[in-house]
Amino acid sequence: MKKIISGNEAIALGFGDAGGVFASGYPGTPSTETLEEVARLGDVYCEWAANEKVALEAVIGGSIAGGRSLSTMKHVGVNVAADALLTLTYTGVNAGLILMVSDDPGMHSSQNEQDSRNYAKFAKVPMLDPANSQEAYDMVRAGFEISEQFDTPLMLRTTTRIAHAKGLVVPQEKVAPQIGEWVKDVPKYVMLPNFGKLKHVEVEARLLKLQEFAETTPLNRIEMGDTEVGIITSGVSYQHVREACPNASVLKLGLVHPLPEKKIREFAGSVKRLMIVEEMDAIFEEQIRAMGIEVEIGKNKLPLCGEINADLIRAALGDKVPEVAAPVTGLPQRPPVFCPSCAHRGLFTILSKLKCFVSGDIGCYTLGALPPMNAMHSVIDMGASISAAHGMAKVNAIAGRDEKPVAVIGDSTFFHSGITGLLSMAYNDGNALVIIMDNRTTGMTGGQENPGSGVTLQGVPTQQVEIAPLVKALGIDNVVELDAYDLKATEAAIKKGLETPGPYVLIDKNPCVLRYKVRKPAIHVDQDKCTGCRACLKVACMALGLTASGEKQKVRVDPNVCNGCGVCTQMCKFDAMHELGGDNHANL
Numbered sequence: 395m396k397k398i399i400s401g402n403e404a405i406a407l408g409f410g411d412a413g414g415v416f417a418s419g420y421p422g423t424p425s426t427e428t429l430e431e432v433a434r435l436g437d438v439y440c441e442w443a444a445n446e447k448v449a450l451e452a453v454i455g456g457s458i459a460g461g462r463s464l465s466t467m468k469h470v471g472v473n474v475a476a477d478a479l480l481t482l483t484y485t486g487v488n489a490g491l492i493l494m495v496s497d498d499p500g501m502h503s504s505q506n507e508q509d510s511r512n513y514a515k516f517a518k519v520p521m522l523d524p525a526n527s528q529e530a531y532d533m534v535r536a537g538f539e540i541s542e543q544f545d546t547p548l549m550l551r552t553t554t555r556i557a558h559a560k561g562l563v564v565p566q567e568k569v570a571p572q573i574g575e576w577v578k579d580v581p582k583y584v585m586l587p588n589f590g591k592l593k594h595v596e597v598e599a600r601l602l603k604l605q606e607f608a609e610t611t612p613l614n615r616i617e618m619g620d621t622e623v624g625i626i627t628s629g630v631s632y633q634h635v636r637e638a639c640p641n642a643s644v645l646k647l648g649l650v651h652p653l654p655e656k657k658i659r660e661f662a663g664s665v666k667r668l669m670i671v672e673e674m675d676a677i678f679e680e681q682i683r684a685m686g687i688e689v690e691i692g693k694n695k696l697p698l699c700g701e702i703n704a705d706l707i708r709a710a711l712g713d714k715v716p717e718v719a720a721p722v723t724g725l726p727q728r729p730p731v732f733c734p735s736c737a738h739r740g741l742f743t744i745l746s747k748l749k750c751f752v753s754g755d756i757g758c759y760t761l762g763a764l765p766p767m768n769a770m771h772s773v774i775d776m777g778a779s780i781s782a783a784h785g786m787a788k789v790n791a792i793a794g795r796d797e798k799p800v801a802v803i804g805d806s807t808f809f810h811s812g813i814t815g816l817l818s819m820a821y822n823d824g825n826a827l828v829i830i831m832d833n834r835t836t837g838m839t840g841g842q843e844n845p846g847s848g849v850t851l852q853g854v855p856t857q858q859v860e861i862a863p864l865v866k867a868l869g870i871d872n873v874v875e876l877d878a879y880d881l882k883a884t885e886a887a888i889k890k891g892l893e894t895p896g897p898y899v900l901i902d903k904n905p906c907v908l909r910y911k912v913r914k915p916a917i918h919v920d921q922d923k924c925t926g927c928r929a930c931l932k933v934a935c936m937a938l939g940l941t942a943s944g945e946k947q948k949v950r951v952d953p954n955v956c957n958g959c960g961v962c963t964q965m966c967k968f969d970a971m972h973e974l975g976g977d978n979h980a981n982l
């Protein structure tokens with residue numbers, strides 16, 4: 395039956411239909427829905443791992459044990475999993491193994507813009523790059539076949555537009571999962587140097603065989619049209635090329651590593667001008683130039699940063715770009731803010747007040763870096779808050795500065811890669827205040843389960859990790875619970891943590907209000923008492939606004955947005971804001 399589904403959904407369905415047995419991943423936009431969709435299939439086992447390295451290692455085990463396995467992650471997740479990947483390429487696989495990675499050109503929702511095609515080259519593994527949902531679906535099956543035929547892990551790469559855009563998919567016949575033998579094979583799976591040396595030779599030979607395969611596979615196809623210009627492209631860029639130049643000759647690469655050199659030469663020789671359209675890095679271009687083939691239009695005319703679109707291609711070709719209306723200017727800015735009644739708001743209100751140096755991390759709490767809080771001063775990668783704060787404290791001590799840094803991290807990020815940083819801090823006599831915002835979910839990516847939420851990906855109750863005993867077991871003596879909704883108590887706790895020498899951990903255990911649907915009646919503002927001083931606005935809550943201009947502007951609360959956390963009431967010195975019981979709309 396035909397379906398209209400996203401690339402992520404197509405990959406999940408493709409996995410189920412291609413006899414997939416085991417999937418493991420870690421959330422990260424734009425990859426997240428893939429594993430959630432595998433879970434919805436119902437008949438394939440899948441799980442959230444604590445991080446991407448664990449996810450990939452788990453599917454390596456799944457493949458060794460004979461089941462077709464899939465690991466899902468966003469581009470930066472591959473950095474975390476790279477240690478496993480760069481040796482998995484040596485061991486090869488038993489049953490087919492696919493590492494699905496979603497890149498985010500344009501950085502819609504990421505901390506950097508990296509091109510995972512580099513990893514395929516680096517790890518010397520084949521990579522597929524679908525251009526729509528149908529290809530995403532089909533390439534899972536093709537990917538498993540290539541993985542098994544060439545005894546290699548395979549990377550299936552999507553970008554945001556392919557992962558999230560919906561398109562028509564005609565599913566193939568479902569293959570029943572067949573679990574192969576679980577064989578002990580020391581030289582294949584034990585990467586001691588003596589075995590590894592032999593394996594490296596095999597990897598290089600495998601790459602040559604894959605190159606031959608690339609020449610003949612229908613995954614790479616030439617669409618001959620007007621020979622004035624020929625364009626080599628792949629993935630979503632193919633769609634932009636077809637929009638900008640419907641009649642051009644195109645070499646569409648589905649297998650983007652290794653490249654089909656002969657096919658590229660043949661194509662380049664059949665057109666007058668050669669153009670390469672690829673988002674982000676000049677991966678094709680550098681390799682094609684290294685083949686001695688002249689490339690007329692590539693990164694000399696197209697950007698290295700951000701997404702490509704049809705207009706950029708037209709402009710690079712010197713064609714007329716259709717005029718579009720200029721964007722409306724002067725609109726009010728709407729920076730992202732914490733959700734109404736998110737516990738992170740209380741914490742950052744105090745961190746901002748105390749002017750602490752905050753070593754930040756990646757999660758909803760990263761919004762604490764934005765105005766009006768301005769209370770996060772570095773954000774690098776998941777887990778870095780704690781390890782970087784440790785380094786800051788060490789250098790501060792050497793410099794004779796007595797300021798103690800504060801690290802802020804969420805529960806999912808702590809489980810992902812914060813634990814080892816804290817272990818290292820305890821081990822190395824560190825001196826930072828670490829605040830763990832344990833909202834029992836992976837909030838930023840849409841509220842996925844994690845080892846602290848007590849529920850699996852399938853919603854089944856499971857072990858629920860308590861952070862405080864875990865932190866104590868790492869060697870931290872000072873572990874104190876915090877209630878970030880209580881501003882006075884939060885201020886006192888932070889001051890105590892800053893004054894006490896050595897590592898000090900505060901844990902806020904308020905649940906994510908969005909994920910756990912926490913609902914409270916709205917705050918009421920007594921207009922007779924409100925002086926319009928705007929102290930409450932410092933908490934940056936979208937439920938707060940000002941009354942109509944004219945008379946002296948006072949604060950008003952939008953009862954449809956306010957969730958009654960009461961953080962703003964604690965900022966009011968005039969007793970004008972109150973928590974009321976009853977129905978929200980009664981406070982209008």
Ligand SMILES: Cc1ncc(C[n+]2csc(CCOP(=O)(O)OP(=O)(O)O)c2C)c(N)n1
Nearest residue numbers: 422470756757758804805806807836837838
């Ligand atoms: C290596 C890596 N993997 C995944 C992501 C995507 N990501 C961003 S923040 C985040 C977790 C946020 O959860 P948590 O730390 O619990 O904080 P919350 O958003 O709930 O406040 C994830 C998975 C990423 N940025 N980097």
